[in-house]
Amino acid sequence: MSRRPTIRDLLLSLAFLSVAPLALTAQEGSDGYQTPPPELAALVDAPVTPGVSLSPDGTTLLISARASLPSIAQVAAPELKIAGLRINPRTNGPSRTRPSNGLSLGSLDGTERVVSGLPSGAAIRNTQWSPDGRHVAFTHDTDTSIQLWVVDVASAQARRLSDLAVNDAYLARPIQWSPDGSGLYVLAVPPSRGAAPAAPLVPAGPIIEENDGEVAPARTYQDLLTNQHDETLLEYYGTSQLARVALDGSYATLGDPGMIRDADPSPDGSYVLVETTSRPFSYQVPASRFPNRIEVWDPAGNSVHTVAELPLQDKVPTSFGSVPAGVRSISWRSDADATLYWVEAQDGGDAGVSAEVRDKLFAHAAPFTGEPTELAALALRFGGVRWAEEGFGILTENWFSTRVQRTYRFDSDEPGELQLLFDVSTEDLYNNPGQPLLTSNERGRSVVQTTDRGRSIYLAGAGSSPEGNRPFLRRFNLENGASEELFRSEAPYYEGPVALLNDRQILTRRESKDEPVNFFVRDLRNGEMTAVTNFPHPYPQFAGIRKQALQYERDDGVPLSATLYLPADYDADRDGPLPTFVWAYPTEFKSAAAAGQRRDSPYQFTRINYSGAVPYVTRGYAVLDNASMPVIGEGDAEPNDTFRPQLVANAKAAIDEGVRLGVVDPDRVAVGGHSYGAFMTGNLLAHSDLFRAGISRSGAYNRTLTPFGFQREERLFWEDPDLYFDMSPFMHAEKVNEPILLIHGTDDNNSGTFPLQSRRFYAALKGLGATARLVMLPGESHGYQGRESVLHVLWETDRWLDKHVKNAPAKKPVTTTDDGGH
Numbered sequence: 001m002s003r004r005p006t007i008r009d010l011l012l013s014l015a016f017l018s019v020a021p022l023a024l025t026a027q028e029g030s031d032g033y034q035t036p037p038p039e040l041a042a043l044v045d046a047p048v049t050p051g052v053s054l055s056p057d058g059t060t061l062l063i064s065a066r067a068s069l070p071s072i073a074q075v076a077a078p079e080l081k082i083a084g085l086r087i088n089p090r091t092n093g094p095s096r097t098r099p100s101n102g103l104s105l106g107s108l109d110g111t112e113r114v115v116s117g118l119p120s121g122a123a124i125r126n127t128q129w130s131p132d133g134r135h136v137a138f139t140h141d142t143d144t145s146i147q148l149w150v151v152d153v154a155s156a157q158a159r160r161l162s163d164l165a166v167n168d169a170y171l172a173r174p175i176q177w178s179p180d181g182s183g184l185y186v187l188a189v190p191p192s193r194g195a196a197p198a199a200p201l202v203p204a205g206p207i208i209e210e211n212d213g214e215v216a217p218a219r220t221y222q223d224l225l226t227n228q229h230d231e232t233l234l235e236y237y238g239t240s241q242l243a244r245v246a247l248d249g250s251y252a253t254l255g256d257p258g259m260i261r262d263a264d265p266s267p268d269g270s271y272v273l274v275e276t277t278s279r280p281f282s283y284q285v286p287a288s289r290f291p292n293r294i295e296v297w298d299p300a301g302n303s304v305h306t307v308a309e310l311p312l313q314d315k316v317p318t319s320f321g322s323v324p325a326g327v328r329s330i331s332w333r334s335d336a337d338a339t340l341y342w343v344e345a346q347d348g349g350d351a352g353v354s355a356e357v358r359d360k361l362f363a364h365a366a367p368f369t370g371e372p373t374e375l376a377a378l379a380l381r382f383g384g385v386r387w388a389e390e391g392f393g394i395l396t397e398n399w400f401s402t403r404v405q406r407t408y409r410f411d412s413d414e415p416g417e418l419q420l421l422f423d424v425s426t427e428d429l430y431n432n433p434g435q436p437l438l439t440s441n442e443r444g445r446s447v448v449q450t451t452d453r454g455r456s457i458y459l460a461g462a463g464s465s466p467e468g469n470r471p472f473l474r475r476f477n478l479e480n481g482a483s484e485e486l487f488r489s490e491a492p493y494y495e496g497p498v499a500l501l502n503d504r505q506i507l508t509r510r511e512s513k514d515e516p517v518n519f520f521v522r523d524l525r526n527g528e529m530t531a532v533t534n535f536p537h538p539y540p541q542f543a544g545i546r547k548q549a550l551q552y553e554r555d556d557g558v559p560l561s562a563t564l565y566l567p568a569d570y571d572a573d574r575d576g577p578l579p580t581f582v583w584a585y586p587t588e589f590k591s592a593a594a595a596g597q598r599r600d601s602p603y604q605f606t607r608i609n610y611s612g613a614v615p616y617v618t619r620g621y622a623v624l625d626n627a628s629m630p631v632i633g634e635g636d637a638e639p640n641d642t643f644r645p646q647l648v649a650n651a652k653a654a655i656d657e658g659v660r661l662g663v664v665d666p667d668r669v670a671v672g673g674h675s676y677g678a679f680m681t682g683n684l685l686a687h688s689d690l691f692r693a694g695i696s697r698s699g700a701y702n703r704t705l706t707p708f709g710f711q712r713e714e715r716l717f718w719e720d721p722d723l724y725f726d727m728s729p730f731m732h733a734e735k736v737n738e739p740i741l742l743i744h745g746t747d748d749n750n751s752g753t754f755p756l757q758s759r760r761f762y763a764a765l766k767g768l769g770a771t772a773r774l775v776m777l778p779g780e781s782h783g784y785q786g787r788e789s790v791l792h793v794l795w796e797t798d799r800w801l802d803k804h805v806k807n808a809p810a811k812k813p814v815t816t817t818d819d820g821g822h
Contacts, residue, residue, distance in 0.1 A: 033072070036794040039542075039618040043610045044069060044790050046538040049517055051100065055133040056440035058501050060153060061519065061532065062136055063112070064127060065102035072786035076779030080237065081223035082230045084286025085169070086749065087237050089196065092189050093139075093146045093168035096785060099123035103136070105156050108507070108521050110531050115151055117158040126174060130181040131444025135247070137175055137184055139166050148175065148186060148245065162245045165189040170238040171261040171277075171288060179269045179443040183247055187240035190257045197232045204228060209283055216315045217708045217716075218284045222749040225283050234287065235259065238277070242301065254301030261292065267443045268337035271304070271366060272297045273330070282314050289313040294330060296340070296368060305368040307340065318708045318716070320400035321351030321381050334445035335387040335412070338366035341375070343382045351381070351400070361385065361395070363412075375415045380404065386436050387412060389447055390454030392478075394421075394436050401714075403427045403590050409478055421478070427594035434461025434474065437500055449500060455479055460497045463488060468549060468601040471496030473506060486524055494603040495520075507532070511605040513547055542608060544568030545617055549602035550624075550661075554653035559596030560628035562654055565606075565617040566663060577665035578622040579806040582654055582691075583613035585677040586629040586647065588639040588712045595630035610790055611783065613672055619798060620806070622663050627654040629680060640713050643727050647680060648688045655690060667692070670805045672797075674698055675753060675782065676711055678742075682729030682761065685736045692811070693804035694740040695797055698753050698782050701761040702730035706752040733764040739771040739804040743793055745780030753782060773800070 035041055048066040055062070079095035080087040088095040101122050103115040118124075123141035130137070136151040146166040151158045167189045168174040176185045207227055225231055238259045245251040259277035266273070278291045294307040308327040316324050323345050330342035341363045347355035359382040364372040376395060383396035383405065393412045398405040403426045408418040422433045437458035439449040449458050456477045463470035471494070473487040487506060489495040495510035504524055511517045519532040537543060546566040553559055562582075570578070589595035608614045617623045629650045633639035639646075651671065658664025670693045673681050678699025685694045703710060703724040707717035717724045725731050744758035755776065762774035775796055777789045784790050 033788040033792045034795040035791050036798050037619070040610070040615055040794045040798060041791060042541065043539060043608055043615055043618075044787060044794070047536065049535055049538065050533075052519060052533070053127065053129065054499055054507065055129050055153075056131055056444055057133040058439075058499060058507075059108065060133065061106035061108075062127060062129065063104045063106050063533070064100040064124065065104075067099060067101045067123075069787040069790060070098070070785055072779060072788040075786040075789070080233060081747075081749070083225050083234050083281065083290070084221055084223050084288065085171075085234075086223060087169045089237065090144055091141055091146050091168075092165065092237055093141060093174075096781065097123075097125060097141065098785070099125045099141060100127070103127075103138075103151065103158070105151075105153060106532060108501075108530070108532055110534070112533075113156040115156050115158050119147070119149070119158075119160070126168070128175060128177060129444070130177050131179055131440070131442065132181040134181060137161075137177065139168065139174065145189075146174070148184070150247065161247070162186070162249050162251060164191075164243060164245065164251060167237075167240040170240065170259060172240070172263060172275075176264060177444060178244070178265055179267055179445075181444070184245050185254075185263055185265055185272065186243050186245050186251075187260055187263060188243050190239060190241045193236075193239075196236055197229070199229050207283075214315060216284070217318045218314065219318060219708055220706050220752045220754070221284075221286050222751065222754065224286065225281055231281050234281070238287070242272070242274070244299075254299075255297060255303075256301075261288075264332060266332050266338040266366070267334060267445055270299065271338050272299070272301075273332060273340065274303075275330075280312060282312055285312075285314050289316075289324070294327060296366075307342070307364075317350045317352055319351045319714050320712070323349045323351075323381065325349045329382065329384075332445075333363065333387050333412070334441065334443075334447050335389050335391070336365065340364045340368075341385070346377075358382075359397070373415065375412065376408070376410055376418055380406065386438065386446075386448050388450055388454060388457070389441060390450055392454070394448055394457070398426060403594075407433070419478075421476075421481070425591065425594060427589055427591055429462065429464035429594070429597050429599065430466075432461055432464065433476075434459035434472065437473070437497070439500070451475065451503070452477075458486075458500055459483075462496075464597060464599065466598060468598055468603070469494070470601070473497040473500070487522070489601075489603075492603055494601045494605075495522075512603055513606055514543060516605050539608060542568070542606075542618060545606055545608070546570065547602075547606050549600065550657055551598070552653055552657040554649045556649065558592055558630060558632065560630070560650060560653055561598050561600065562624045562627040562657070563600060564658070564661075564663070565614055565623040565625060567617055567620055570663075572662055576662075577659070578620065578663055579668040579801070580622040580624060580655075580658060580664045580670070581613045581616050581801065581805075582624045582627050582651065582669060582671045583677070584627040584629045584650075584654075584671070584673055584680060585675075586631050586643075586680050589630050589632045590634060590639070592632050592634060595628075595632050600626065610794060611674070615794065616798065616801060619801070621801065622658065624654050624658060624664075627651070638713075638715075640723060640727060644683055644687050647683055648690070651684055651688065651690050667811055668805050668808060670694065670801055672696065675700075675750065679729065682736070682740070683727070683732075685738045685740055686729050686732040687735065689738075691738055692808050693738055693800060695743070695800060696740060696758075697743045697793070698745060698748055698750070698758075699742075699761075700753045700757045701728060702757060703728045705754065705757065710752055730761050730764055733761065733770070734768050736765060736768075736770050736772075739773075739800070740765065741773050741775070741796060741800045743775045743777065743796065745777045745782065745784060745789075747779055748782045750782035771804075 051064040053062040086095045106112045126139040140147045150161045167187045174187045241257045242254045243251045262275040264273045292310040295303045296305040313324040333339040346357045359378045361376040362372040378397045380397035380399040383398045386394045395408045407422040437449045438446045459474045463472040470489040475484045498507040521530040548564045550562045631639040671691045672695035674697045678696035681694040681696045742758045765772040
């Protein structure tokens with residue numbers, strides 16, 4: 001066993017790596033983007049299942065055709081990365097979008113009308129039904145701006161509504177229907193705005209940050225402000241003029257331009273709730289935490305009530321369950337004309353302190369005189385509220401560390417005792433009661449769907465069970481707690497409720513192993529079904545791929561599961577055990593019983609997503625997809641206290657099950673994962689000899705670079721440096737003696753997974769003589785979008801598996817350490 005490095009060793013190595021360049025050898029560099037074998041390339045260009053949205057009156061489906069992958073030229077186009085935002089400066093909207101390119105309208109009898117009059121080269125986003133269901137609004141991205149369009153549902157005809165350029169660069173929804181459906185509230189680029197500020201040729205001075213002894217921890221946010229020019233650009237692109245645009249194209253402006261982060265009309269249309277960002281900005285947190293002024297405006301844009309002036313939120317504790325102090329989660333009650341509700345922490349927002357009351361829920365009705373009404377005092381953290389037209393609300397509270405979630409009914413007009421409906425663990429899927437089914441009221445607001453004069457509601461859920469997920473719809477009596485099951489998915493289909501159309505019919509979303517997702521109207525009384533859509537199989541050439549749900553146990557008895565995929569022409573007697581690719585993602589649990597619960601269905605469609613491991617079943621591999629990787633810490637123990645040995649036990653159990661079935665060659669198994677799954681892969685290669693190779697995409701490998709916690713780990717680096725050391729593959733790079741392929745986007749903005757993580761891990765591996773390959777994808781973020789990038793990732797992975805797994809030489813005996821390392 002090698003000597004454990006001291007802190008001095010660690011600091012010296014980090015100092016070396018921080019300055020050591022990644023020199024290119026003759027075998028390194030780039031030969032351009034590569035294309036994988038045809039069977040893999042075909043998956044990239046397969047049709048994308050359309051998006052579907054039901055009209056408020058439940059009579060029409062809006063079907064959005066989804067575009068294929070954008071080119072790398074589109075993905076790598078110039079963008080601004082400021083204040084946690086990524087902005088396309090040409091359009092004044094978000095960069096890296098995946099718009100739709102066509103619309104159609106479907107009736108519940110299965111007929112479909114293609115929307116005509118769409119713009120050439122349609123790039124459709126922000127689709128939104130009008131409250132009366134007569135129109136659909138959407139935005140269209142051009143090369144230089146974002147346009148506002150509307151569809152007349154009766155004629156299925158689209159037209160451009162206004163010459164105003166929509167501003168979709170900041171935090172707010174850029175368009176919002178008025179409650180009566182007569183027009184839209186739009187965030188527009190100020191018509192008189194000039195040219196974008198140019199970067200100064202000479203710095204104005206040093207960049208200075210200072211802290212006066214206050215505790216102000218921050219997660220590892222990326223794309224933050226870095227200088228005064230960034231601040232100027234944020235104000236320039238983030239400033240909007242609120243306007244009300246009528247259906248005839250005329251418009252009126254409301255108020256002055258500002259950095260509007262929300263503009264929401266009241267349900268009766270008499271007010272607008274407006275939230276506006278102000279200075280000072282921060283270089284440590286994203287724009288969502290900048291100072292926020294919350295006001296109520298009248299229809300002319302005059303401020304008639306100030307709800308709160310929230311300061312910069314840069315001192316929120318990093319422990320899970322901590323929240324900003326002051327007003328949060330503010331919105332209009334959907335069941336009232338003009339009543340605001342919001343939540344305020346009673347513990348200073350700090351989950352680390354003891355408190356009998358954590359949050360309070362308040363309401364304040366127009367004209368906003370007098371004091372707000374306290375609706376509820378919560379012992380746990382507010383989790384959300386849904387309103388019913390019959391004068392009550394359904395409220396949830398939860399607490400991260402105990403995984404407790406409680407659901408209550410309360411009187412929304414005359415506050416009193418909370419009526420407990422459910423007290424469950426968020427980890428216990430088998431006993432999850434489901435969520436209230438919602439419907440749209442006449443103003444287009446979502447409210448709880450009720451029956452029996454408000455005495456009962458409907459609950460819809462995943463229906464997790466030992467047999468797999470079986471979605472359900474139930475009628476739940478609020479007075480006595482009695483539950484009546486109206487529908488439950490039955491084999492060989494995976495079918496879930498979308499909407500309750502009337503007391504007899506529901507709209508469902510149904511699929512099977514061999515049939516893609518489509519929508520149906522189901523009669524609850526006799527089971528008769530009417531097909532509403534007919535989306536084709538996206539890759540019929542791979543329809544014969546075999547899929548099997550596996551259930552097995554690890555050595556300590558914790559139940560595990562995985563989905564096994566086998567090639568369509570596989571014959572066990574002829575082909576024997578296959579080279580295998582395991583794909584997984586670790587999940588933390590506080591309960592071993594909950595960790596062993598199934599979270600899948602054997603009857604879901606066989607999706608061959610090009611971003612995971614399943615595509616390689618077409619290349620002759622057995623694939624163990626979504627192999628369970630629970631990390632459990634019961635009682636006072638935390639899951640990560642035994643992270644490494646639990647990972648190894650999970651992986652061993654998956655391989656052993658495949659060997660028992662006779663389909664997995666234990667001498668030729670690879671492991672892979674994305675993000676935290678990549679972190680898992682690095683650990684499994686460092687602390688076991690179960691695998692021949694690993695594929696890690698967009699991972700973090702040195703946890704000292706995320707010192708204020710990561711994933712579900714709340715402890716800080718300074719509280720438990722040994723934990724951070726032990727869990728970091730970078731700190732154990734000398735133990736990685738299997739080939740590892742590291743892939744990372746150069747523009748990854750996910751918290752914690754800096755591109756530097758893969759670069760430095762590769763530098764360590766190379767310096768220690770490991771077999772490793774680093775692929776940095778230009779312009780790509782945490783997930784990969786560019787068609788050329790995706791094809792190249794498939795090529796890299798296929799090549800790595802063929803060389804180091806399928807055609808690998810026989811294993812040499814190794815000596816393992818007492819912790820599974822080598």
